[in-house]
Amino acid sequence: MYVRPHELFKRFLNGFKAQPAASVVHSLATPPKLGDFIDALDPELSLDWSSKDFQGLPSLREKVVLRTGTDSECTIDNVLITAGTAEANFLTISQLVQPGDEIIVDVPGWPQPLVLGEAIGAEVRRLNRNEDRAWRFDIDELAELVSEKTKLIFLCNPNNPTGQVITEQELLKVIALAEKVGAYVLCDEVYAGLEWSGESIPRVANLYDKGISTGSVSKVLGLQGLRTGWLICRNKNLVFDAMVLREDTSEIMNIMGEAIADIALADDYYLTAIKQALDAGRHNLQLVDNFIQSHSALDWHLPPAGLIGFCHLNLDIDSVEFADLLMQEPWSTFVMPGTAYDYPDHLRLGFGGSAGAGVADGLQRMHQFLETL
Numbered sequence: 001m002y003v004r005p006h007e008l009f010k011r012f013l014n015g016f017k018a019q020p021a022a023s024v025v026h027s028l029a030t031p032p033k034l035g036d037f038i039d040a041l042d043p044e045l046s047l048d049w050s051s052k053d054f055q056g057l058p059s060l061r062e063k064v065v066l067r068t069g070t071d072s073e074c075t076i077d078n079v080l081i082t083a084g085t086a087e088a089n090f091l092t093i094s095q096l097v098q099p100g101d102e103i104i105v106d107v108p109g110w111p112q113p114l115v116l117g118e119a120i121g122a123e124v125r126r127l128n129r130n131e132d133r134a135w136r137f138d139i140d141e142l143a144e145l146v147s148e149k150t151k152l153i154f155l156c157n158p159n160n161p162t163g164q165v166i167t168e169q170e171l172l173k174v175i176a177l178a179e180k181v182g183a184y185v186l187c188d189e190v191y192a193g194l195e196w197s198g199e200s201i202p203r204v205a206n207l208y209d210k211g212i213s214t215g216s217v218s219k220v221l222g223l224q225g226l227r228t229g230w231l232i233c234r235n236k237n238l239v240f241d242a243m244v245l246r247e248d249t250s251e252i253m254n255i256m257g258e259a260i261a262d263i264a265l266a267d268d269y270y271l272t273a274i275k276q277a278l279d280a281g282r283h284n285l286q287l288v289d290n291f292i293q294s295h296s297a298l299d300w301h302l303p304p305a306g307l308i309g310f311c312h313l314n315l316d317i318d319s320v321e322f323a324d325l326l327m328q329e330p331w332s333t334f335v336m337p338g339t340a341y342d343y344p345d346h347l348r349l350g351f352g353g354s355a356g357a358g359v360a361d362g363l364q365r366m367h368q369f370l371e372t373l
């Protein structure tokens, strides 16, 4: 299987290599430091693996079902701890989808299922999110894409890059269509917990026995470097198959990641961290929204969740030229052009990190750049 590099990854590679003075791309809460966990870590922790369970530390899996609100339908047996949401998605797609199968993926959306589906030799069908419907998709369009060959419907909820959320009513309609043909529904829920209305997204693992919820501590807690996430599915065969593939790729979970995530998801740490993440996220979302409202070159649908949004460019130049010029001195600011999602007239703006500081600086630089156009 050859996996081609997608545009989003290429842009991240080059963007960070260029060491810009500012950026409006970050999609995670302020990353904590190792020192924040030192006191709670057991100095006797063996740096072998836990030897407790191949699915991941039972205490961590317990916290995962509680924090995701899947505890009414799932137990720790339905959880596999993975190297982030990315590995959870990879294991699921790789084990479920065979050459010639069909998979349906929401676009704009997370590129991983598109490139993996193509690399496997599956037919990838794109489910368009419509900008004029605030980036919702049309369930009738999905009905037309589903066939007897559909193995998997992959949805990003909350969506990367638009922040749009799928309601329970909508998800139940998706599930009804999937159920007719025996397809799985995977929801990448990595941005769950950052819903600005305060209303949590529905977890697909709660609603469907072939529903797979993937997520991690990367975004809400800013712990992306831990590489610790999960997949949750009521179908234990799926969880087992994913574990089998992991054995032949990264093998077992990293014990430091598990131990720190276990601390981070416990009340003592989590309740303060989530409040800080929500306060900073709301503050920064407001900054970006004010910025967009005051520049006629930009408009967007306010993202209902997550730390990124997708804005439309009303300019004579496309988003690549925009991003490349903005990266130059004196602005030296990194933004993600919409071409990373096949939307040349859009920009993905990220407002993660601590309140103000970085985002405000990036926006100020972008303002100066826009004045020159």
Ligand SMILES: Cc1ncc(COP(=O)(O)O)c(C=O)c1O
Binding pocket: 027, 083, 084, 085, 086, 087, 110, 156, 160, 188, 190, 215, 216, 217, 218, 224, 228, 229
């Ligand atoms: C939608 C989506 N899924 C997965 C990932 C990867 O997250 P993790 O660090 O949990 O692997 C990201 C990271 O940007 C993302 O935006």
